[in-house]
Amino acid sequence: MKSVAFGQYYPSNSVMHRLDPRVKIVIGIFYIVASFLCKNVLSFALLTVSALVLILVSKIPVKIVLKSIKAIIFIMIFTAILNIFWTKGPEENLILHWNFINIYVDGIYNAVFIAVRIISMIIGTSIFLTYTTTPIELTDGLERLLYPLTFIKVPVHEFAMMMTIALRFIPTIIEETEKIMSAQKARGADFTNGSLSKRAKALIPVLIPLFVSAFRRAGELATAMTCRCYRGGNGRTRLKVLKTTYRDYLALFFIAVFGAAIVLLNIYAPGYTM
Amino acid sequence: MSFIKIRNLKYSYKDDEGSPLGIIRDISLDIEKGEYIAIVGHNGSGKSTLAKLLTLVVDDYDYLEGSIEVDGVEITSDDMTEDGIYDLRKKIGMVFQNPDNQLVATIVEEDVAFGPENLGLERAEIRRRVDDALATVGMTEFIRHEPHRLSGGQKQRIAIAGIIAMKPECIIFDESTAMLDPIGRRDVVATMERLNKEDGKTVINITHYMDEAVRADRVIVIDDGKILLDGTPAEIFAEVDKLRGAGLDLPQCTDLTIRLKAKGIDINGEINTPEQCAKAIAAALGK
Numbered sequence: 001m002k003s004v005a006f007g008q009y010y011p012s013n014s015v016m017h018r019l020d021p022r023v024k025i026v027i028g029i030f031y032i033v034a035s036f037l038c039k040n041v042l043s044f045a046l047l048t049v050s051a052l053v054l055i056l057v058s059k060i061p062v063k064i065v066l067k068s069i070k071a072i073i074f075i076m077i078f079t080a081i082l083n084i085f086w087t088k089g090p091e092e093n094l095i096l097h098w099n100f101i102n103i104y105v106d107g108i109y110n111a112v113f114i115a116v117r118i119i120s121m122i123i124g125t126s127i128f129l130t131y132t133t134t135p136i137e138l139t140d141g142l143e144r145l146l147y148p149l150t151f152i153k154v155p156v157h158e159f160a161m162m163m164t165i166a167l168r169f170i171p172t173i174i175e176e177t178e179k180i181m182s183a184q185k186a187r188g189a190d191f192t193n194g195s196l197s198k199r200a201k202a203l204i205p206v207l208i209p210l211f212v213s214a215f216r217r218a219g220e221l222a223t224a225m226t227c228r229c230y231r232g233g234n235g236r237t238r239l240k241v242l243k244t245t246y247r248d249y250l251a252l253f254f255i256a257v258f259g260a261a262i263v264l265l266n267i268y269a270p271g272y273t274m
Numbered sequence: 275m276s277f278i279k280i281r282n283l284k285y286s287y288k289d290d291e292g293s294p295l296g297i298i299r300d301i302s303l304d305i306e307k308g309e310y311i312a313i314v315g316h317n318g319s320g321k322s323t324l325a326k327l328l329t330l331v332v333d334d335y336d337y338l339e340g341s342i343e344v345d346g347v348e349i350t351s352d353d354m355t356e357d358g359i360y361d362l363r364k365k366i367g368m369v370f371q372n373p374d375n376q377l378v379a380t381i382v383e384e385d386v387a388f389g390p391e392n393l394g395l396e397r398a399e400i401r402r403r404v405d406d407a408l409a410t411v412g413m414t415e416f417i418r419h420e421p422h423r424l425s426g427g428q429k430q431r432i433a434i435a436g437i438i439a440m441k442p443e444c445i446i447f448d449e450s451t452a453m454l455d456p457i458g459r460r461d462v463v464a465t466m467e468r469l470n471k472e473d474g475k476t477v478i479n480i481t482h483y484m485d486e487a488v489r490a491d492r493v494i495v496i497d498d499g500k501i502l503l504d505g506t507p508a509e510i511f512a513e514v515d516k517l518r519g520a521g522l523d524l525p526q527c528t529d530l531t532i533r534l535k536a537k538g539i540d541i542n543g544e545i546n547t548p549e550q551c552a553k554a555i556a557a558a559l560g561k
Binding site: 235240 | 363367374375379396404436
């Protein structure tokens with residue numbers, strides 16, 4: 001259990017891993033928007049190519065990427081079927097007519113387009129935000145990005161601190177859960193057999209000590225933090241300062257070109273349009 | 275002037291019925307800069323509360339009488355400001371019992387940097403302090419590790435590094451070795467002693483391991499909220515009956531010598547550490 005990878009971070013030293021997390025967050029959002037802008041065959045083709053390029057550049061094994069797609073395959077098939085059967089097009093595009101079922105070329109195009117959009121979006125966001133960015137970098141990046149919000153009294157630093165502490169304590173609490181479960185098992189608790197309600201009830205003697213201990217930990221941590229002169233985000237400096245390098249500007253340039261290309265293809269490229 | 279000056283300190287908690295429950299009943303104590311002190315006492319004797327009062331991390335000051343002065347500032351006075359408390363915590367660092375509940379960050383170096391970051395230091399200065407602190411506790415090679423993958427003793431050394439990086443004059447170890455295995459304990463005690471001997475820090479080790487107390491220059495025994503004994507280890511561990519009365523054990527070697535003497539074996543000298551003990555036994559055998 002100790003080896004659980006949080007946020008599915010995949011350690012490597014690719015260019016993508018070394019980008020500033022702030023830039024990655026911005027690009028990630030931009031990428032989602034771009035995938036929604038795509039309208040015709042060529043722009044979707046470009047989107048597909050971009051997703052493949054992302055996988056190559058980030059050096060994430062295809063197998064791992066496929067795993068994350070597997071999770072949403074049902075939704076994809078479902079939307080594809082809906083699109084195939086329910087899209088109505090002009091009469092000349094009708095390719096199959098049987099009883100009440102009418103299938104148009106448009107429907108098939110739409111089904112493929114939406115599948116490509118969902119897959120690219122998943123690949124894009126997971127590569128920018130989870131596979132190549134550690135949760136802590138992500139928290140850091142968010143804190144800096146949202147910093148302007150502190151002027152309208154949004155406690156950005158406090159949220160980031162909570163996130164950091166949560167991330168720090170996930171492994172500790174998992175370890176403790178295992179310990180308590182073993183202790184209860186040793187006293188004859190059974191977590192695997194019986195009806196659902198029985199198994200849920202068996203978890204109560206695990207959860208109660210876990211919560212009690214979590215509160216005790218929280219108290220002790222607060223004392224330790226106070227002793228280390230913590231008094232909120234004001235006047236605090238940081239060991240690590242996020243730095244944007246030429247790489248980050250290059251990445252921003254590429255995503256801008258990519259966005260522009262999609263818009264241009266939407267307007268000028270021939271063929272079926274959604 | 276003493277670094278820490280405690281005068282007639284009394285402190286009580288409110289129990290469930292609301293009546294005050296005396297924890298510290300009357301303590302007066304002077305601690306000089308650069309001392310290496312062990313405070314011992316059985317559970318509930320008030321030794322941890324005393325430590326918490328020194329850094330003002332107790333919940334309620336209403337039940338406090340007497341005074342504590344740290345570096346010439348009376349910290350128990352009513353006009354102690356937030357900034358005053360902050361300055362106090364810069365001077366006195368605390369290392370607690372459970373290493374897991376002291377580490378804040380997910381990477382070792384970021385955790386050590388937490389204190390200096392709170393002090394608002396320059397980036398280069400933080401970097402220097404983090405590197406120095408990790409070198410002092412001998413954990414430099416773990417700089418980019420995740421704390422939860424380290425052993426208890428290693429985690430505790432990271433917690434110590436986090437305090438060292440704030441450059442306090444005094445470090446209090448509040449039962450910091452209680453949850454560690456023997457190897458972890460040995461490393462942590464060695465770190466304490468290095469801080470005292472090489473860096474001249476005032477070290478206060480609150481412990482219930484007598485074998486640790488023996489290594490200090492001065493031992494203070496607290497029983498039932500009062501100071502029972504205060505002196506060098508040799509003086510303290512000669513008071514066998516008083517220690518037993520306070521519910522404390524003797525260091526293993528002292529215990530062994532007493533038993534040997536009871537059996538009529540002629541064994542002499544100040545015997546509190548294993549080295550002294552080995553020499554004395556060798557001498558007795560040689561006769």
